[in-house]
Amino acid sequence: MKLRDYQEESVKRIFQEWDVGHKKTLLVLPTGTGKTIVFSKVAEEAVRQGKRVLILAHRGELLNQAADKIEKSTGLSVSKEKAEETSIGSWTRITVGSVQSMAQAKRLSRFSPDHFDVIIVDEAHHTLSSTYQTVLKHFESANVLGVTATPDRGDMQNLGQLFDSLAYEYTLPKAIKSSYLTPIKALTLPIHLDLKGVKQTAGDFNATQVGHILDPYLEAIADEMVEHARDRKTVVFLPLVKTSQKFTELLNQKGFKAAEVNGNSKDRDEVLKDFDDGKYNVLCNSMLLTEGWDSPAVDCVVVLRPTKVRSLYSQMVGRGTRLYPGKSELLLLDFLWHTDRHELVHPAHLIAEDVEVAKRATEKIEESDEPVNIEEIIEEAAEDVTNEREEALAKQLEKLRTKKKRLVDPIQFEMQIQDKDLQNYVPMFGQELDPPTIEQLNQIEKAGIDQTSIDSKGKADELLKRVNYRNQQDLSTPKQIRQLEQRGYNNVANWKFDQAKVLIDQIAANKWRSIHSKAQAEIYQPS
Structure with a gap:
């Protein structure tokens, strides 16, 4: 089977991560x-x-x-390795195992800790649960690959508690633009549902309370579906389940x-x-079809189960993103x-990684x-948010410019080189979360940047x-x-470094007095 370009690259990156000592690495694919092909x-x-190889999953x-x-x-x-089935004594080198079965002490004790060299966890957002942890700790020396469709950095930070690195991430926008997935259109329906009093259970909205809130609105929702999804x-x-059954009757x-x-x-x-x-x-269901079921012809998804879990929302919507003729x-x-x-x-959270952009895009969708x-809405929202941030940062930069400070503020440097990835960087995995080393801080200060x-x-x-890239390219330094x-x-x-040096030398020779007027400096281009 010929792999797509991103699939080939992801396989290569996974082994590279293991080779450099990142024993637990993640693969993110929408x-x-x-x-499944990749792993x-x-x-x-x-x-x-x-x-x-052991492949772990939590559902049959x-x-x-x-x-x-x-x-x-x-x-x-x-x-x-599931119920009565076992791989013990088998000549095969790949085992698929139910995590519930594998976590049982009696079954786990049959395997030496070094029996498996590689463990692949499907739907890796489940790995923080105790059953997965039991199995992973038993096979502590194995390289681990977690596979997830998680689209959100908040979820990724949670996974960062266990995984050492992100081997490869292929995003939903890239998949849509490359015509591997179908475009998504969103419509917010004018039905107001108040969740303010709903408690949280296991980190999400309590399903029973949500069901009670939803019940009086089911007929109105069904009428909206008649208009938009007949x-x-x-x-x-x-x-x-009872809400799902009632809604089915109404439909x-x-x-x-x-x-x-x-x-x-x-049946x-x-x-x-x-x-x-x-x-x-x-097809109505009470969260049964979020994993392990695909019907590519689905071209409408109705989410009547509000959630704060990005991975869960992504899985619900993912039931309808596959390509299908027509x-x-x-x-x-x-x-x-x-x-x-x-x-x-x-x-909006399916596409936007930035919280503010997602919020602005949600407002735009609700207004339509x-x-x-x-x-398209994300692009508009991102432009709005970027303009507002740049205006705020420009004011901050102006304050920093007036400071008689020997070192450059990191925010100032990030803005000057216009590096949004650096501005938005959040540590997530392994050593990334550790405090900076003395050597790193010394190098940063030596480069002319305030490390505090x-x-x-x-x-x-x-x-x-x-900083090192700019040095290699002979670009101007932070100072x-x-x-x-x-x-x-x-x-x-x-x-270039030499262009900046020539001008600074000229200013120094002029006793550090400007050699151009303010108007001339604003339009000055080095030769």
């Missing part, structure tokens, strides 16, 4: 971009190197999918062909097949959820009466990378930039 190829390469569907995909894409046989193939996510009364599935549905497989075959055009877009229906807390996830392309506000090893490393911009010269960060 739902629908082939994460199948990782497993295949590990086997080629003579290693044993995921285990079966992984086993099937590995056998089809690599030709390798797979054994299972001819679409739709999946609806609801907080409770059928409104003329939809709706069905409901839950964990106790004896679940039959219903899912009938949905694929077109017998039903709406499908031009995914319609994502959202609602006016009101909460005192700001962590509620909206469609028509479905809007999320990417640098609070992490990761930030110090990123700052020094920029030169500060010296000349204080005298009214513009864009000095783009000058």
